[in-house]
Amino acid sequence: MNSVIEIFKEITSIARCSGTHEPFIKFIKNYCNKYGYECLIDDYNNILCKKKESKAKICLQNHYDIVCLKDNCIPQIIEEDGFFKAKDSTLGADNGIGCSYMLWLMSLDYDCEFLFTSDEEIGLIGANNLEHKLKAEYMLNIDSEQEGEICIGCAGGVDIFAKNRSKKIVENKEDYELYEVSISNLPGGHSGVEIHKNIPNAIKLIAALIKENGGLLLDINGGERINSIPANVKAIAAFKTYPQEISYKNVCISKINTKSEHLNIWSSDITDFIYTFANGVRAYDVDLQVVLNSINLAKISTNIDEITIELSARSMANEELEKIKKETRVLLEHFGFEVETSGKYQAWKPDVNDFTNNVLNIYKKYDKDASLEAIHAGLECAIFKNMFPHMKIASIGPTINSPHSNAERVEIASVNKLAKIVKEIVDSI
Template sequence: MSTIIDIFKEITKLQRCSGNHNEFIKYMQDLSKNLGYICLIDSANNILCKKENGKAKIVFQSHYDIVCLNENCIPQIIEDDETLKALNSTLGADNGIGCSYMIALMYQNFDGEFLFTSDEEIGLIGANSLTLSIESKYMLNLDSEEEAEICIGCAGGVDIKALFNDKKIVENRDNLDLYEISIENLAGGHSGVDIDKDIPNAIKLLIKSIKECDGKILDINGGERINSIPANAKAIIASNKEPKKSNENMKIEKINTKSDHFVVYNNKLRDFLYSFENGVREINKEIEVVQSSINLALIKTSIDDISIEFSARAMDNKDLKELKEKTKKELENISCKVETYGKYPAWSVDINSFTNKVLEIYKNYNKNAKLKAIHAGLECAIFKDKFPDLKIASIGPTIKYPHSKNEFVYKKSIENVFEVVKNIANSI
């Protein structure tokens, strides 16, 4: 492989949607054997490549899974002079470019540790379950998404799931009409780094139209991933008023069927979601980052109930706990059964000799390089918790609209950051 982009194209052909491990593991096992590295796999499908008798001082780390908006999608790369993107899907530059940097260093026979973690996009599962031993003193995570920004802190997160089953069969005494309301192909985006960009939430827009025509919910489904801003949603409602569009991408169709009875959900769910404060809750002006946020990510109707899932984030573990408990109580107040999962800690801002060294090196390539914290979950928080003495920094190329079909990465940025990565490697 001659370039980072060549490597990225090669691994993009592999099935790497979250939950799929075999193809990439086989690829890394074969590559390690050919390049003289040992390749260790743990029970969580994490991969660690290193020299058998090496003296590594630095571990490079990336997750190898990607967000797939369609099940088992393999991105078809579209390339122009400046960017790489994919045909009607996520690209997987998050975190495929980071993996490509690591593979490129292995081709250069670098004596380091190379940790490829699994299932980051569905709850940082691989990092949380890591049993492989890290011997290095320094970690360079390659999952950041803005060139010249060196991440030294990130938000913690927790996912909240509510089940609402307050429904009943009602007689259609008011001669209500049935409507199907759908909204498709909104921009979507990452519910952490994009939460302050005023990206419309498909579920919230749907609820707005339902509430404002006093509609009763019979069926509702929306969202793609727990960590994405919903781009699509659909509902069937009963109302005596025709719903109004709340977005130009919305379609409203009257169902020409009269029913004597409906199975409808109690309006208190509709009313709660309508008034729910979605998005940014607080800004941290000191470090110029969102302090706390919550995203209404998924909603799904089953035979028994409606499930609703939220992704909460905060830069401080105390704030995260308070946001979780507040949301949980509000949901319980409308008779939801609530559980939380996928929790990971915040990575408190940490400036040290390693982060300063990374900044010094980066400034040789870009005078605007700076240390920064981000409102997204990075595996760094978990590694810092597992290995308290490990000094960590995170960098990466400029990737726009990750977790959405509009995701793209600048080719020049890929190349720029790899020069920094190589210099950091050699300086350690």
């Protein structure tokens, strides 16, 4: 019998970047043949494994894709100081570890529904389009990243895309000079679970520099991902005098030695919107110690005839999410933008029930400080709760640090402890 650790090492050698499905599907088909499970694949590459005459009461669920910062990356595992990490890449513990618990239980012949979903990291695509019908009464998701925390609720989210085409050529009567302005290597971070940490937003900072120095905007590009706080931005702007730097590090201002009789500029409404936009936390629950509502200005880009802005809004309540979406649309339209929204996923309202209490009681045998939590980020659990209202759901996981980055690492002792917890939870059902 393989351990969870041994299985994790095996599947880490399989190509699983988001959008890559066949290698892992082939592996699972062979695995099911070996241990006597049916292997069902839907049109969105979601994999459901179960016994032929299954009477499963619990479904274990995880996504099998990983974030790859390099194309076609297969992580090379390194063990160091009680952790696994990867050589110059993401590790894929998010969520290879979760999948490994499921494969381990399959090797032990458990009668469960085992659901491996596709492409979670690029928009929860598999979960949103799931075609398999689940019959289990309970679901245990193993995609949380902090030992001791049992997630029983999460935020819903919506992505907002805005375009502005208000470019014009003006005569340079006031002797404006051109400058390249950049802000780089800010901390960045997850725009859900880290939005309350007051991490500086590079796009907001550069708009303040341009606005407070009376600048005119010619070009701007910044931000990395729609679900992260922007760490880098670069702009071309025109100023009458050398601009005064904002009171923050990592700002670089370089004069462009070109004098122009005409300037091809964007409307000041764009800078005004970014400058005045209330970015970050909008509401906070002190008792639960969780952000209720937030919005992050994540990306901005310029092409020949338009500027595009991407924002990500989140809320722990679906009605509040709809309110933020509508208010932001009206505000953007007021500043001359055309607006579209997409990628909406439901909130998972925190729910304490017999299943979550059972998970908590079992967990406390191994960690007296274990607690029920809600997080300000999207989880597949919310989608499944909406699809299968009868299900009672909880999410747990071992300690994974810095997922989605080359610094990602998973604590080995935490993986082994959670294996005992997962097995006891399933045994109790």
